[in-house]
Amino acid sequence: MDRGLHGRDLRRHGCRSPRATPGLVRHQVKKENILLLAAVLVLPLVLRxxxxxxxxxxAIFGLGLNLLLGYTGLLSFGQATFFGSAAYVAGWLLKHYGISVFLALGTGVFVGAASAALVGYLCVQRSGLYFIMLTFALNQLFYFVAYQWTSVTGGEDGMPGIPRxxxxxxxxxxxxxxxVFVSALFIVSLWIMRRIVESPLGKILQAIRENEVRAEAVGYDVARFKxxxxVIGGAFSGAAGVLYAMLFGIVPLEAIGFVTSGNVVFATLIGGxxxxxxxxxxxxxxxxxxxxxxxxxxxxxxxxxVAFVIxxxxxxGGVVEAWSRFWSWRSSKPKT
Known part of the structure; x- marks a missing residue:
């Protein structure tokens, strides 16, 4: 795997410098939170x-992938497995048993995490191209199960009639x-992910990303942390899958397909x-x-x-790096 994607380039904009003072970090987080809150308030005014x-x-879906791709250095083309599986299971329970919204979300998180545990167990012993192809192949396996199991999933017609x-x-x-409900859950998801990446677990995952051999040499069980x-990424993907099913009132077959997996990879890389x-x-x-x-x-x-090639x-580092470069250039300009 290309270390350039997850190594020194990311340290410039992804992980805070260990030399950053607590006051500077708090100021930066406060500014980010204000911008995020403004986006939440303005977005429904400019878009449907x-x-x-x-x-x-x-974005919740992307947060789950980013823990794997950005913080652990694992490029997975199988995230739709967890997204779609959770959408199908929770959607079926919503449709036939009328469970509550939060029970549906809890079900989706559990199904996403459980399916991720299964897929991850089969994949984490491999690396590089073999790892990527395994995630893709298992995604296709789940896709064809959904395609054939028409009595439950509806096959290529999807599962319609998902209530809210x-x-x-x-x-x-x-x-x-x-x-309002979705944006509140997104803010909670972002807060949880921030706590994870700043926790000892998050630091270990970043150490694995930087140098897997060294992390293993100092005693970390790399496979277990991967x-x-x-599992955490699958839980986030599962929550997103349930929200998606309720938003559109249907779980299309494409929700568990490799195109959806590719879309979230592209979006995460373009953003940073x-x-x-x-x-x-x-x-x-x-x-x-x-x-x-x-x-x-x-x-x-x-x-x-074109954006992906650029x-x-x-x-x-995507748009985040472009923004960082712009502000660095602007601050370095001599004042007149």
């Missing part, structure tokens, strides 16, 4: 609430009410893997292109392809 909700759902149960008198069929990252806010920015770019630009230009994926060749 459904599109705005989809952005935050995809009310909670405490709040009707989530109202697009704005559902947006599996932990898989290894940065906590990279998947959020990438989700906004990807959903905006797919939902808004696609109505104006049928060949919108070309823009995504990131791979010139901006390994």
């Amino acid at each position: 609430p459904a599109i705005a909700s989809e952005i935050w759902i995809f 149960p009310a909670f405490l008198g709040i009707d989530f069929n109202d697009p704005f009410a559902y947006y 599996l932990a990252a898989f 893997s290894g940065s906590l806010y990279g998947p959020i920015i990438g989700s906004f770019v990807f959903i905006w292109l797919s939902e808004s630009v696609s109505t104006l230009w049928a060949r919108w994926p070309l823009l995504l392809g 990131v791979v060749l010139f901006l390994r």
